[in-house]
Amino acid sequence: MDLQRFDSYQGGAGPDFNEHVLHKTILVGDSGVGKTSLLVQFDQGKFIPGSFSATVGIGFTNKVVTVDGVRVKLQIWDTAGQERFRSVTHAYYRDAQALLLLYDITSKSSFENIRAWLTEIHEYAQRDVVIMLLGNKADVSSERVIRSEDGERLAREYGVPFMETSAKTGMNVELAFLAIAKELKYRAGQQADEPSFQIRDYVESQKKRPSCCSFL
Numbered sequence: 001m002d003l004q005r006f007d008s009y010q011g012g013a014g015p016d017f018n019e020h021v022l023h024k025t026i027l028v029g030d031s032g033v034g035k036t037s038l039l040v041q042f043d044q045g046k047f048i049p050g051s052f053s054a055t056v057g058i059g060f061t062n063k064v065v066t067v068d069g070v071r072v073k074l075q076i077w078d079t080a081g082q083e084r085f086r087s088v089t090h091a092y093y094r095d096a097q098a099l100l101l102l103y104d105i106t107s108k109s110s111f112e113n114i115r116a117w118l119t120e121i122h123e124y125a126q127r128d129v130v131i132m133l134l135g136n137k138a139d140v141s142s143e144r145v146i147r148s149e150d151g152e153r154l155a156r157e158y159g160v161p162f163m164e165t166s167a168k169t170g171m172n173v174e175l176a177f178l179a180i181a182k183e184l185k186y187r188a189g190q191q192a193d194e195p196s197f198q199i200r201d202y203v204e205s206q207k208k209r210p211s212c213c214s215f216l
């Protein structure tokens with residue numbers, strides 16, 4: 001996968017996809033599930049351990065993801081999971097094209113709250129928004145309380161793709177954003193003769209690859 005910082009993006013040779021369009025993607029989920037950490041891992045390839053400092057309000061990072069040789073610009077918004085910021089973050093759902101919804105595999109409540117998050121998403125976001133469910137902190141196997149199958153089952157019920165991630169090891173982090181970028185590219189450039197792209201099938205096929213889920 002070829003990932004570039006949007007800040008240093010200069011254009012240049014190669015096919016460009018919606019050169020001036022930023023595809024708005026939002027990270028949502030309970031406070032502490034790892035939204036900021038996931039974005040930092042994707043953006044900078046690092047994990048900053050230590051004391052947890054909750055996000056206040058909302059902020060974004062621009063990234064260019066190269067999908068099948070085509071540049072897709074993502075504007076990734078990191079929201080505060082705390083209840084008191086909800087009314088602020090709801091306002092951002094409306095023009096989002098994709099939502100990454102996170103829970104923490106070591107937190108039962110963060111998993112149980114996913115249904116409430118999905119209700120909010122259906123209330124405030126566009127009907128055709130791309131949603132992906134992520135079970136984060138998969139590296140903390142000793143404290144796991146949510147089985148992978150439980151995440152799979154919930155995702156199936158809502159018809160959304162699912163994977164477990166680790167913002168610490170980087171497991172599946174690029175894959176999650178790449179899958180979103182592929183779906184957005186497909187939707188925007190869909191030709192009548194183009195084979196259809198199914199994000200759930202893509203995610204499942206990538207998860208089955210031997211290199212997919214290593215904790216290295």
Ligand SMILES: Nc1nc2c(ncn2[C@@H]2O[C@H](COP(=O)(O)OP(=O)(O)OP(=O)(O)O)[C@@H](O)[C@H]2O)c(=O)[nH]1
Nearest residue numbers: 031032033034035036037054055081137166167168
């Ligand atoms: N072991 C491990 N720890 C993680 C992972 N992701 C996040 N953390 C830790 O979990 C805590 C919360 O992470 P954040 O990224 O700040 O969580 P958040 O969802 O952005 O929280 P809010 O900003 O309050 O919504 C921090 O101490 C992180 O270091 C992970 O994948 N593995």
